[in-house]
Amino acid sequence: MSVNKNVKIYTKEGDNGTTSLMKTRNVPKNDDRIQLLGTIDELTSNLGLLKASGISVEIREQFERIQKNLMTIMAGIADPYNKDYRFGEEVVAVLEEEIDRLEEGFPRDKKFVLPGKSRISAQTDIARTVARRAERWMVAVDRKFTVDKNAKRYLNRLADYLYVTARYMDFLEGGMDETTTQMKPAAKSDKGAVTMTDHDVIQAVLEKLGQGLGRISLESAKKLIGKVEEECVRKGLSAVIAVCGPDGNPVAIHVMDNAFLASFDIAMKKAYTSVAVKMSTRELGKLALPGQTFYGIDKADNGRMIIFGGGVPLSIEGRIIGGLGVSGGTSEQDAEVADFGQSVLESIL
Incomplete structure (x- = not known):
C-alpha cells in the first residue's frame, strides 16, 4: 500500500473562518448548515462510543445503520439537489418499528426520568440530547435553504428511539426509576396505641432480613x-x-x-x-x-x-x-x- 506523504490533514483554507460544502465555497463556519453538520457529526461520534461500550450485537448493528443514515443526511445538507441523498419513507418506518418493538419488551413508566441509572444508558441519553440539538439546527436550515422532509422526520424519530433505548438499557441493568415515597403516618387504635401500617410491616420484614x-x-x-x-x-x-x-x-x-x-x-x-x-x-x-x-x-x-x-x-x-x-x-x-x-x-x- 502506497501512501502519498505530500497530502496533509490540514489545508489552512479554513484559517479565515470559512469552509466549503460540496458545491459551495467560502461558507462561514458559523453558518446554520455548518452548525447542523457539526452537530450530526458529534451525534455520529457519540453513537460510535456506544458501539464500543459492550452493548448487545443487535443494538450495535442498529447504531451502525443509524450512523450510515446520518452520513447520508450530512451529504444531503452539503449537496441538497442530489437526489441520491434523499430518504424514502421506509427509512423512517424502520426506526418507528424498532421503537415499537423495544417498548413492547419492558414496562416503561410514563414520567420524567433522571439519566444516570447506568453508564451505558447515560451515554445513550447524551446521544439523545445531541440528536435533539441536531433537529433544532435542521429546522433553522430548513427555513433558509430547505431540507429533505424525511430527513427531518428521521431526526425527530431518532431522538425518540434513543430515549426508549436508554430506558431499555436501564431495564436490562435492573435500574429503577427515581421516585419519592411518602410514608403513611402510623395509625392509632381506639385506645390511642400506635399500630403498624402496611409500609411499616414491609420495613420490619426487611429489617429482620438485615436489609x-x-x-x-x-x-x-x-x-x-x-x-x-x-x-x-x-x-x-x-x-x-x-x-x-x-x-x-x-x-x-x-x-x-x-x-x-x-x-x-x-x-x-x-x-x-x-x-x-x-x-x-x-x-x-x-x-x-x-x-x-x-x-x-x-x-x-x-x-x-x-x-x-x-x-x-x-x-x-x-x-x-x-x-x-x-x-x-x-x-x-x-x-x-x-x-x-x-x-x-x-x-x-
Missing part, C-alpha cells in the same frame, strides 16, 4: 443457601448455589461436593441475570427465542446474561432484594430448585 436498604444480608443469604442445599440433596443434585444483591454483586456462593467446575460461574450469572431483567432465567429463555422480544440478549453485557433455567429474583412484598442462581442439574431441575428457594425465603426469618 436497611432493601437488600439481602449475608446472614440471610447463608440461611437461604442452607435450605436450597437441602432441596438439592433431596433431588440428588450436586450444585453451586449463588446469591447476589439487587445490584447483581455477589453476597454468598456455596459449592456442594462434586459440583461441576463450570457451575460456579454459571450459578453467579444466573443470579445476576435474574435481577438484571427482573424475571426468572427460565422465563427470559422463552423471550430470547428467535423473533421474540429479548432475542440476542445472551450476547449482551459481555456474556453475563443466562437464558436457561436456574435463576430467580428474590423478592419480599414485590420488592427485589437479591437474586438466586442454581447450577448443577438440567435446566428444568435447576429452575425447580431456584423456585423452591424463592418460596422459602420468608421462612428463614
Whole structure:
C-alpha cells in the first residue's frame, strides 16, 4: 500500500473562518448548515462510543445503520439537489418499528426520568440530547435553504428511539426509576396505641432480613443457601448455589461436593441475570427465542446474561432484594430448585 506523504490533514483554507460544502465555497463556519453538520457529526461520534461500550450485537448493528443514515443526511445538507441523498419513507418506518418493538419488551413508566441509572444508558441519553440539538439546527436550515422532509422526520424519530433505548438499557441493568415515597403516618387504635401500617410491616420484614436498604444480608443469604442445599440433596443434585444483591454483586456462593467446575460461574450469572431483567432465567429463555422480544440478549453485557433455567429474583412484598442462581442439574431441575428457594425465603426469618 502506497501512501502519498505530500497530502496533509490540514489545508489552512479554513484559517479565515470559512469552509466549503460540496458545491459551495467560502461558507462561514458559523453558518446554520455548518452548525447542523457539526452537530450530526458529534451525534455520529457519540453513537460510535456506544458501539464500543459492550452493548448487545443487535443494538450495535442498529447504531451502525443509524450512523450510515446520518452520513447520508450530512451529504444531503452539503449537496441538497442530489437526489441520491434523499430518504424514502421506509427509512423512517424502520426506526418507528424498532421503537415499537423495544417498548413492547419492558414496562416503561410514563414520567420524567433522571439519566444516570447506568453508564451505558447515560451515554445513550447524551446521544439523545445531541440528536435533539441536531433537529433544532435542521429546522433553522430548513427555513433558509430547505431540507429533505424525511430527513427531518428521521431526526425527530431518532431522538425518540434513543430515549426508549436508554430506558431499555436501564431495564436490562435492573435500574429503577427515581421516585419519592411518602410514608403513611402510623395509625392509632381506639385506645390511642400506635399500630403498624402496611409500609411499616414491609420495613420490619426487611429489617429482620438485615436489609436497611432493601437488600439481602449475608446472614440471610447463608440461611437461604442452607435450605436450597437441602432441596438439592433431596433431588440428588450436586450444585453451586449463588446469591447476589439487587445490584447483581455477589453476597454468598456455596459449592456442594462434586459440583461441576463450570457451575460456579454459571450459578453467579444466573443470579445476576435474574435481577438484571427482573424475571426468572427460565422465563427470559422463552423471550430470547428467535423473533421474540429479548432475542440476542445472551450476547449482551459481555456474556453475563443466562437464558436457561436456574435463576430467580428474590423478592419480599414485590420488592427485589437479591437474586438466586442454581447450577448443577438440567435446566428444568435447576429452575425447580431456584423456585423452591424463592418460596422459602420468608421462612428463614
